[in-house]
Amino acid sequence: MNEFEDIQSLYSYLEENALKYKYHxxxxxxxxxxxxxxxxxxxxxxxxxxxxxxxxFNFVLKDGEIKPSIQSTDEKGNIIEYPxxxxxxxxxxxxxTNRFYSTNNNxxxxxxAHILWFSPAKNGRYAQVAIDSYIELNNVYEEKDKSxxxxxxxxxxxxxxxxxxxxxxxxxxxxxxxLIRDKIKNLIYSYNERSSSLLTMRENLIQLMLDDKATFxxxxxxSLNDLCIQVADTLFQSxxxxxxxxxxxxxxxxxxxxxxxxxxxxxxxxxxxxxxxKQNENEPLISITHCQNAxxxxxxxxxxxxxxxxxxxxxxxxDSLRLxxxxxxxxxxxxxxxxxxxxxxxxxxxxxxxxxxxxxxxxDLLPTYKDMDEQAEQQSKNHPILDIFxxxxxxxxxxxxxxxxxxxxxxxxxxxxxxxxxxISKLPLINYLLIESIKQKKLSPQLMLNFLQKYSWLxxxxxxxxxxxxxxxxxxxxxxxxxxxxxxxxxxxxxxxxNYPNFVxxxxxxxxxxxxxxxxxxxxxxxxxxxQRTDKNGTKVQEKDINALLHEPELADHFSNDDILLxxxxxxxxxxxxxxxxxxxxLMSYADYDISIIHILILILLRLSKIQ
Numbered sequence: 001m002n003e004f005e006d007i008q009s010l011y012s013y014l015e016e017n018a019l020k021y022k023y024h025x026x027x028x029x030x031x032x033x034x035x036x037x038x039x040x041x042x043x044x045x046x047x048x049x050x051x052x053x054x055x056x057f058n059f060v061l062k063d064g065e066i067k068p069s070i071q072s073t074d075e076k077g078n079i080i081e082y083p084x085x086x087x088x089x090x091x092x093x094x095x096x097t098n099r100f101y102s103t104n105n106n107x108x109x110x111x112x113a114h115i116l117w118f119s120p121a122k123n124g125r126y127a128q129v130a131i132d133s134y135i136e137l138n139n140v141y142e143e144k145d146k147s148x149x150x151x152x153x154x155x156x157x158x159x160x161x162x163x164x165x166x167x168x169x170x171x172x173x174x175x176x177x178x179l180i181r182d183k184i185k186n187l188i189y190s191y192n193e194r195s196s197s198l199l200t201m202r203e204n205l206i207q208l209m210l211d212d213k214a215t216f217x218x219x220x221x222x223s224l225n226d227l228c229i230q231v232a233d234t235l236f237q238s239x240x241x242x243x244x245x246x247x248x249x250x251x252x253x254x255x256x257x258x259x260x261x262x263x264x265x266x267x268x269x270x271x272x273x274x275x276x277x278k279q280n281e282n283e284p285l286i287s288i289t290h291c292q293n294a295x296x297x298x299x300x301x302x303x304x305x306x307x308x309x310x311x312x313x314x315x316x317x318x319d320s321l322r323l324x325x326x327x328x329x330x331x332x333x334x335x336x337x338x339x340x341x342x343x344x345x346x347x348x349x350x351x352x353x354x355x356x357x358x359x360x361x362x363x364d365l366l367p368t369y370k371d372m373d374e375q376a377e378q379q380s381k382n383h384p385i386l387d388i389f390x391x392x393x394x395x396x397x398x399x400x401x402x403x404x405x406x407x408x409x410x411x412x413x414x415x416x417x418x419x420x421x422x423x424i425s426k427l428p429l430i431n432y433l434l435i436e437s438i439k440q441k442k443l444s445p446q447l448m449l450n451f452l453q454k455y456s457w458l459x460x461x462x463x464x465x466x467x468x469x470x471x472x473x474x475x476x477x478x479x480x481x482x483x484x485x486x487x488x489x490x491x492x493x494x495x496x497x498x499n500y501p502n503f504v505x506x507x508x509x510x511x512x513x514x515x516x517x518x519x520x521x522x523x524x525x526x527x528x529x530x531x532q533r534t535d536k537n538g539t540k541v542q543e544k545d546i547n548a549l550l551h552e553p554e555l556a557d558h559f560s561n562d563d564i565l566l567x568x569x570x571x572x573x574x575x576x577x578x579x580x581x582x583x584x585x586x587l588m589s590y591a592d593y594d595i596s597i598i599h600i601l602i603l604i605l606l607r608l609s610k611i612q
Contacts, residue, residue: 028057055083064166127171134164154197225254241272270297343432360606367421369561376413415575456609483509515546
């Protein structure tokens, strides 16, 4: 790198050798080294030019767009991007334009033209030159791929043709769109069979065709489904189930587009999952997931014999599943003593209404979204390797309940931290506050219901019109009273007898009532609580379940992030307690009906009550 002591010599070198560099950041590194030399020699203007080149070659040019290579936030939460057009001035664009006109190297010209097309100097000529340069560049990479089929030059071909295609769409250049459309089909059908990039290229370009109905009409897909089946069958025979599934799914989409049904794709995909299940029998957790997917596909194919066969296999795999556990013992003696002392003092010094208001509103009683988000972020920074491996959540019967993908791994970590802080730090305090309130007779069924009567919307009579024109009226306090009475009955039994209370009735009732309370609250504030579903029997209107309601964006206008996180963790998240699902489907054992569960449900009830 140090051999370049002036910027002109580097220009000349790249004009002949730019294609020797596999990655664009390697060219950026050349300019970076030269920039440092020029700065040291106090050649500030040329150093600034070199810095601009560093920026140009650090942009990510993908699918006709320009993206920064780094995106982060500062301490105030402002978005920081590098490279960014905000760093450029009029001199930058003048320099870039001169470089565009002075180079004949297609790699350099395509990049300069692509950037100029998105700059304030935007001109249709830049898009045209970028497209033509990408196409010429692809011819070079295709030849490289023939001589070096294992070096992934085909990925450069794929990137180039996609950039050319999307730029042509942006520029509305019909001639170039038609030219690229033909090149795409030629790449799919006739690309180098020895190339290590062939499958990725075909998969991406077929999906591109499916996504653009305007450019690729039905005639463009004739016989393409046969190619997909042929490729998928070859992959299946070689034991590559994942890639085979991708091409079977593409073939299925193509036939749907063409209005055909020549192949049983669901059976083929099920067979792929079944093959992967057998390949991974030494890893039961992986094998059981493939078995589950195979069963679902056979159900869609209506193959009852295979369904029964694999259901037996599924049970055997589940029974063979053995998971290692790691346990940490935490001495909570000091924390418990502080919780007891705090509870005794707070209850003795406050009225019943103040105590209930504290339970309903105080933020310190529960983990906050902000704290959990920061801890999840810190975990990712300290242990980034944990984000690479997939996570499978099992339910209490060892069934795979959820696969954590890269898209939702952050929220999964937030829930993990929430669980730890809730159970170790917060629940002991909540439990002792409620126990001490009942012991000191500051809390009873009547006091609780009187509080809700005075301060909560739950005391307002709700009305719903019936199909016969009559009005159906009800009041939530009447519906909640049996569960509240049962809770206090069991707590008094516990305090007097020291025998463990039975909260089955109270927990079951409150868990299911909370869904209705949330639905009525949403309805009262104008959040839509139903959706339309169309099937072969026509359009039907259905009420949203609690999971859908808790994911309504408008809910954030009425409840804090902390409250919404609490509701989701306790009621619907599989990483959390998933209480609504477990209660509704009778998945709770007697031991699950814990005192902490009823107490956290009471807090949810109070927060849903929107006490003023």
